[in-house]
Each structure stands twice: as C-alpha cells, then as structure tokens.
Amino acid sequence: MIERLLRKLELRDPLHPPERAALQASLVGPVRFAAGEAMVLQGSSPDRSTLLLEGLTGRVVTMHDGAQQITSVHIPGDFVDLHSFLLRRMDHSVVALTDCRVATAAHPKLRDLTSRFPHLARLLWLNTLLDAAMHRQWLAAMGRRGAVGQLAHLICEMNLRLEVVGLAADGAFDLPLSQAQFADILGRSRATVNAAVQDLRARGLVAWRGSRLEIADWDALAELAEFNPTYLQLEAMPV
C-alpha cells in the first residue's frame, strides 16, 4: 500500500525496518473519493492526514467570485495534507481531481511516530519542504514566464515526479486533467491554456492526446521552461 511513498522517501535516504513498519502501521484504509469530491475542507481542523494511493488531488483556494487557484497537484505516494498535522486549521481545501484511493494516519499516531523516530520525522519534514520548493518554482513560472513556458515547466515537473513513483517512463505518462483544471493550476484562462497546448504541439515538443502525454523533445522542452530539477531534490542524501 505504501510502496510509492517508500520509493519517494528512500530515494533520498533509506529507512530502517522499524521505521518502515511503524509508518505502515500508522496508516489505515484504503478509502475512495470520486473526482470533484473535497477530501479536506478549507477552514476545517482534520484529526488525520491523508496519503494518496491512486489518482490525483489538488490543493485549491477559492475566491469570492468562485474562481479557483490550484496551488499544488499531488500524485500517488504523496502525503496530501501531512502539514495539517501541525498547521491544524486548513487554509485551503484538498480536492480529488480524479477518482482517488487514499489511506489515512491519525494525528496522535503521527506525533508519536515523529517523537520515536527523529530520522523518519526529518524525512517527512523534508517532504513537506518539497511542497514549498515546488510552490516557489510555480511562483517564478507564473510571475516571470509566459503561459507556454509555464505549462512546459509544469510538464517537466510532473514527468520527473511521476517517474520517481513509477508512473512515467521514457517521458510518457498519463495526466487525466481537463484543460479547465490546467487553467486553475496555471492561473490562466481556458483559452490561454488551449493556445499554450497547441503551441507545444506545433513546436513538436510534446505529443498530447486525451490524457496521454509524451514528451517528444525533453531538452528543448526543459530549455523553453528554464527547468532546473534541483528543487525536486532527487539525489540521495542522508538526513
């Protein structure tokens, strides 16, 4: 159940068997959510954190006029709201972007876990820091790149992240999101997103049909996106 999470954590630093066992034991599930359902509500104070097993979720903040901004996209193996363990009151909602399967860990168990296994605690902490690192890149992409470069950056990021958990290979992967959802991720209009997609296709950088996405020219795409994977911390490095 937690293979993808382990894969992600241990890419950085291997866990000791007791750590693995305790982590495993803290989780219950699975539970299902349908696309569109909110798993965690803005303003609520969850008493458990959610590990995504299957599907895609997004953190969304909603404006007065109903407009939405998706501030992150989570893939299987991600703890979608580990931070709720410490933050307590959610400043955003977590929504299932596709049908999902999740497992959950009660906060008291997590607190116990972090007290008993400082090394595991640091690895989990690290993963919440990765969220922040991705936020920063998204900010830079949104603020200082055009719509096409921003989309290209997102594609590069998703490819690497999905690769880590075994959901992408040879620059090809499934990303079953509508262009409307991409618009909410990129903070742009649907029309702009569509134009950006056409643009990437016209340049021969990606083949993208339905939810299947194939990167045709990684180097050119990364160049266009000014993509530097440093922020994803994919190197092994003990914490």
Add this chain to the structure above:
Amino acid sequence: MIERLLRKLELRDPLHPPERAALQASLVGPVRFAAGEAMVLQGSSPDRSTLLLEGLTGRVVTMHDGAQQITSVHIPGDFVDLHSFLLRRMDHSVVALTDCRVATAAHPKLRDLTSRFPHLARLLWLNTLLDAAMHRQWLAAMGRRGAVGQLAHLICEMNLRLEVVGLAADGAFDLPLSQAQFADILGRSRATVNAAVQDLRARGLVAWRGSRLEIADWDALAELAEFNPTYLQLEAMPV
C-alpha cells in the same frame, strides 16, 4: 538576540526552558550583510542555517534573461533558510533586501536539537510549513487577483507578520523596499506596481510615504485583498 524568534514560536506554543536554552546555544553571531548582498547562493549546499535578526531578506530565483522573482520576504525573527538543513542543495538564493544582521546555526547542531527536543522540532517544522502556506496565498493572489488586490494582500500579510514580532503597531510599519523590489515580489512590472500603489492611495486605503506605510482602512483593504489570516496560524495551539 532571539527574542523575536521566540515571540513567533511561542505565539503558537510555549517552549520549555531547556528548549529555549538549547535553541539559544545553537546560534552564533551576529553577522552583517549589506543590502543587495547574497547570503545564500542558488545551487550551494550551506552547512548552517540563518536566523534574521534585523532587516529584510528575500528568496529570489533568477531567470535566464536576468528577470527575478522574489518568492518570499523574511522579517526579523524568521529562519530564512532553515529548510537548507534538510534540502541540502539550494534551489534559490537568499538576498539581503536591506542591510541585515543575522545569526547562524550549524546544521549538525540543528540535527542534534531536533533529535533531542521533538517538541521544539515540531515547532520549527511548523514554521517551515508557514512558508509554504504563504507561498500558496501568493500563488492564489498572483494567479487569480489583479495587481491591486495582490498588492493589498501583501500589505495585509506584512502587517500581521510584523505585528507578531513587534515591528508594526496600529496598522503602521516600515517597509523599506523599492517599487522595483515590489515588482519582483509581485511578478509584475514596475509601472504596474506604481499604478497599484497610486490606486490604493486614491481609494484612501493606505498612506504610504517613502518606507513608511500606514493602513488607513484595514477592513476595506482586507476586503479588497480577500485577505483571510487563517494561513498565518496566529492562534495558540499546542503541537
């Protein structure tokens, strides 16, 4: 030396005397940086983390064409690169936006600290999560609000954060940043920032002369910004 940091941490949950002492003991300094100096370089692997004592710093990511995006602004009492302790390789630079005074803590000491004091570790963790929470709000503001609303949101945020550490009172505070720096923070052009400033003045929401900023009508400003302080986690709540 670390009063402001303590003030911020203990707003959430009081520290035990040994925790306070150990935290204090892990820090050395102060060291000075002049405005414009980089304290931490993108791509480097610092062996110590930096606590800001005085002045303002920003995390900046630089584009190929030289354009910059400032992804966060730090104020006295903030650990500007606590995350480097776990992230190891910096995905951005930390730059002094004004003249600064800082103290630093060697990473081995921090690791020791987090192993010996899980409760303190959680509080520090919480503070890195606040960074991420602010990033999310910035993303939402940048993606789904106009330049004026975005600037208004930033002002609201800075006011509350500065208040926590005693650097703002009655909605008035010093923010010695140029409009060019604001442009890099907001991801907009200088001209747009200037127009947004004029706009806020014209609406009678802020008095802003030089580096002195006074909020004239908090409610209207917060309304315009769609500002909801939940994400700053200002309530007491044990971790």
Add this chain to the structure above:
DNA sequence: CGAGGTCTTGAAGACGATCAACAAACGTGG
C-alpha cells in the same frame, strides 16, 4: 551643487481574458 537612484507618467503594443459559438469525444439510457 551634481550624481545616482527612485518615483511618476505617457504612448504603443503584446499578451491574456472574456465571451460566444461550434466541434469532437464520451457516457448513458432507451
């Protein structure tokens, strides 16, 4: 007083938003 930085303003144009219409794909129930 002069020099350099910062703020301010205007004009022209690029880019993206909004709106509307239509086409294609998909799923459902008959």
Add this chain to the structure above:
DNA sequence: CCACGTTTGTTGATCGTCTTCAAGACCTCG
C-alpha cells in the same frame, strides 16, 4: 446500436490589463 445530453477541446472577435520603453521630476547623499 443509436439518440441524446454533457463535458471537453478548439477557434475567433473583442476588450482590458499589463508590459515595454522612454522621459522627466523628485529626492538623497556625497
């Protein structure tokens, strides 16, 4: 299997915001 409705993708016209570039005013500091 077809008819239907819904969702998603595509395109064009129009409009507004923001960018870029440039110039001048203001301020501060040496």
